[in-house]
Amino acid sequence: MADPVNEVYLADRRFDRVLIANRGEIAERIQRACRELGLKTVAICSEADRQASYGKTADSFLCIGPSNAAGSYLNQDAILLAAHLIGAGAIHPGYGFLSENAAFSEAVEKAGIAFIGPEAPSIATMGDKIAAKRAMILAGVPCVPGPDTALPDDTASVERIAREIGYPVIIKAAGGGGGRGMRVVHEAEQLHQAIALTREEARQAFGSAALYVEKFLQHPRHIEIQVLCDIHDNAVWLGHRDCSMQRRHQKVVEEAPAPGISADMIGPVGLACVEACRQIGYRGVGTFEFLYENGAFYFIEMNTRLQVEHPVTEMTSGIDIVRAQIMVAQGLPLEMRQDEVECAGHSFECRINAEDPESFLPSAGMISDLALPEGQGIRVDTHIHAGYRVSPYYDSLIAKLIVHAPTRADAMAKMREALSATRIEGISTNLPLLRALFEDEGFARGETDIHYLEQWLRQRRGQ
Ligand code: MV4
Numbered sequence: 001m002a003d004p005v006n007e008v009y010l011a012d013r014r015f016d017r018v019l020i021a022n023r024g025e026i027a028e029r030i031q032r033a034c035r036e037l038g039l040k041t042v043a044i045c046s047e048a049d050r051q052a053s054y055g056k057t058a059d060s061f062l063c064i065g066p067s068n069a070a071g072s073y074l075n076q077d078a079i080l081l082a083a084h085l086i087g088a089g090a091i092h093p094g095y096g097f098l099s100e101n102a103a104f105s106e107a108v109e110k111a112g113i114a115f116i117g118p119e120a121p122s123i124a125t126m127g128d129k130i131a132a133k134r135a136m137i138l139a140g141v142p143c144v145p146g147p148d149t150a151l152p153d154d155t156a157s158v159e160r161i162a163r164e165i166g167y168p169v170i171i172k173a174a175g176g177g178g179g180r181g182m183r184v185v186h187e188a189e190q191l192h193q194a195i196a197l198t199r200e201e202a203r204q205a206f207g208s209a210a211l212y213v214e215k216f217l218q219h220p221r222h223i224e225i226q227v228l229c230d231i232h233d234n235a236v237w238l239g240h241r242d243c244s245m246q247r248r249h250q251k252v253v254e255e256a257p258a259p260g261i262s263a264d265m266i267g268p269v270g271l272a273c274v275e276a277c278r279q280i281g282y283r284g285v286g287t288f289e290f291l292y293e294n295g296a297f298y299f300i301e302m303n304t305r306l307q308v309e310h311p312v313t314e315m316t317s318g319i320d321i322v323r324a325q326i327m328v329a330q331g332l333p334l335e336m337r338q339d340e341v342e343c344a345g346h347s348f349e350c351r352i353n354a355e356d357p358e359s360f361l362p363s364a365g366m367i368s369d370l371a372l373p374e375g376q377g378i379r380v381d382t383h384i385h386a387g388y389r390v391s392p393y394y395d396s397l398i399a400k401l402i403v404h405a406p407t408r409a410d411a412m413a414k415m416r417e418a419l420s421a422t423r424i425e426g427i428s429t430n431l432p433l434l435r436a437l438f439e440d441e442g443f444a445r446g447e448t449d450i451h452y453l454e455q456w457l458r459q460r461r462g463q
Contacts, residue, residue, distance in 0.1 A: 013330050014330055015114050017059075018034050018116070019079070019082060019091045020042065022093065023052065025397065026306075028057075028381070031057060042061075047067045062085070064078040067391070067393045076103075083111070091108050091116065103120070105119060114330070117305060117325075119283060127175070128175070129176065136302075139272060141269070144214040144217065144298040145215040148212075151210075151212060159191060168216040169191075170183070170185070172212055173208070175210070178249055217291050220449060221258065221291070224288065228284075228286075229285075234334045235334075239343040241254050242261075243309060244450050244452060245452065251308070253349065253434070255411075256316045258292070276288075289301045306321065308400070316346070316404070319336065344406075345407070347411060348403050348412065350415065351397055352424070362396045364389075364391060366427070367427060369386055371422065371423040373418040373422055374421075378414065379403070381400040384398050401419065409444075412438060416439070419434055
C-alpha cells in the first residue's frame with residue numbers, strides 16, 4: 001500500500017481476538033467466521049445461556065449478567081469490561097441487542113476496541129429516519145414521495161403537505177422503524193388526530209417527537225439490497241432479497257433474488273445504494289430496505305447491521321458476508337470488485353420459531369429430540385440440539401433453514417424436502433405453517449406482497 005496514512009490506519013484496526021456480544025445461532029455463525037480467519041473468540045452469556053454450546057466452542061466464555069437482556073446482552077459496561085478482561089481487540093454485536101446502538105459503537109471505539117459495524121455517526125443518521133431519507137435523496141436513491149424534513153406544527157402547512165402528496169398518507173416517527181410508530185391516514189379529517197397520537201407515542205417510545213409524512217403504498221413488496229463497504233472507499237452491492245413474507249413485522253420466509261425483478265430494473269438502484277455508502281463514508285455491511293410497487297422502488301430505511309437473512313445472499317453470491325464484515329472492520333480492503341460479484345441460482349430461508357403454530361405465543365421448554373436436514377444445497381444455522389432448553393427470555397428464533405438451487409422452483413422443491421426432513425420434538429414450532437406455505441400456489445407463482453402471509457393466515461383460519 002502506497003499511502004502511509006492508510007498503512008497506519010490499517011495497523012491500528014488489526015485485532016486477533018473478537019468478543020461476540022450476542023447469543024444463539026448468530027453467536028455460532030460469527031464464531032465460525034472468526035475461526036476461519038484465525039481469530040480467537042470470546043463468548044459471553046446471560047445466566048439463562050450458561051449451558052449454551054456456543055460457550056463451549058469459544059476460546060473464552062464469560063457469564064456477564066442475569067437472564068434479562070437489559071442486565072446482560074444490552075449491558076454495555078459489562079460487555080466492555082469483559083472485552084478488557086480477556087483482551088478482545090474487537091466486538092461483534094450480531095443483530096438485535098446493541099447492533100444498531102450508536103453510543104455503543106462510539107464507546108467501543110473510544111475504548112480502543114474495533115466495533116465490527118459502522119461508525120457511530122452512520123448508525124445515528126440511519127436511526128433518524130428523516131436524516132436517512134435526506135441522505136438517500138442526496139445520493140440519488142429513489143424514496144417514497146414526501147418531504148425529507150420533519151412535519152411542521154401548524155395545521156395549515158400539514159394539511160397542505162398531505163394534500164400535495166395525495167391520500168392515503170402515512171405518518172411515521174423519525175425515531176421509529178421496523179414497523180413501530182406509524183399510522184395510516186386515509187382522509188384529511190383523520191390527519192390531526194393521527195399526528196397527535198403518533199407524536200405522543202413517539203415521545204414516549206423514542207424520546208423524540210419528530211414525525212414525517214409519506215405517500216402510503218397499499219400493496220408493496222419488501223425488497224432489500226445488501227451492501228458491503230471497506231474504509232478505502234470501496235463498496236459493492238450483493239444483489240437483492242424479497243422479505244415480503246412477514247407477520248406483524250416479523251419476517252418468516254426470505255428469498256434471493258426477489259422473483260420477477262430484472263437486472264435492468266434493480267441495477268440502477270443497487271448502484272445508487274453503493275453511491276450513498278460512499279457519500280456517507282459507510283463502513284461494514286448494510287441493508288437498504290425498499291418498497292416495490294408497480295415497477296418502482298422506494299427507499300424506506302437502512303439497517304446498519306448484519307441481518308438475520310444474510311444467508312440467502314451468501315448462497316446466491318457465494319460471498320461469506322460475516323467473514324467480509326470482519327475483514328473490513330480490520331481495515332482490510334474488499335476482496336472483490338463489483339464486476340466480480342455474480343449472483344447465481346435461487347435461495348430461500350425459513351425462520352423456525354419456537355412458538356405455537358395457531359396462537360404464535362412463544363413455546364419455551366426442552367427439545368427432547370431433533371432431526372435436521374442435510375444434503376446438497378441445504379444449510380441449517382442453529383444453536384439447538386437434543387436436550388437444549390429454549391428459554392422464554394429471548395426471541396423465539398431457534399433455527400434458520402436455508403436452501404440453494406438453480407431455479408426458484410428447484411429451491412422450493414428442496415425447501416419442501418428439507419422441511420419434511422426436519423423434526424423438532426418437545427416444544428411447538430412453526431414448522432407446520434412453513435410446510436403449508438411451501439405448498440401454496442400463489443407463493444409458488446411469486447405473487448406476494450407484504451400483506452400476503454397475513455391474508456393467507458386469515459383464510460386458513462376461516463376454513
Ligand atoms: C410503509 C408502508 C407503506 N407506505 N411506508 C413497516 C416497517 C417499516 N420498515 C416501514 N413499514 C412500512 N412503511 C409507506 N410509505 C408499509 C410498511 C409496512 C411494511 C413494510 C415492509 C414490510 C412489512 C410491512 C408491513 C406493514 C407495513
